[in-house]
Amino acid sequence: MGVSGLARVAKTPGRTQALNFFSVQDRWIAVDLPGYGYARVSHSLRDGWKDLIEGYLGGRPSLRLVVALIDARLPPQDADRRLLDGLREARVPTLVLATKIDAIARTRQVAAVRALAAGHGIPTETVLGYSSHDGTGKDAALSLIHAATRR
Helix, strand or coil: CCCCCCCCCCCCCCCCCCCEEEEECCCEEEEECCCCCCCCCCHHHHHHHHHHHHHHHCCCCCCCCEEEEEECCCCCCHHHHHHHHHHHHCCCCEEEEEECHHHCCHHHHHHHHHHHHHHHCCCHHHEEECCCCCCCCHHHHHHHHHHHHCC
């Protein structure tokens, strides 16, 4: 968040196809996982990502927080719901960043965050409107991430 060129961002979903590890200030590790909800890839590759993600997240006591990126403009997606349900069952602390919040009229942003939370059956306080374009939610997200990694 704020380090230009650290990770590549593609215009099409599904470009991250492996676990990518980033050391943050030599204090903690951030891991970028494949996002498979809208990726235009084969079902077998998508199933492999599912196994990879579940294998990584399952039974990992050092895991402090999962930050799930979910497009605020879309209705609840099955892949997102399955991920959030699995994290909840495993009791993994989760922060949902409702991405692309800048593409929604300011007067509708709070409602969009609430709708995303309700659609996924998660508490509204675990969802944060976020925009990498205009910086909305960046400071709050960093604060929550830093608080989770201080434990």
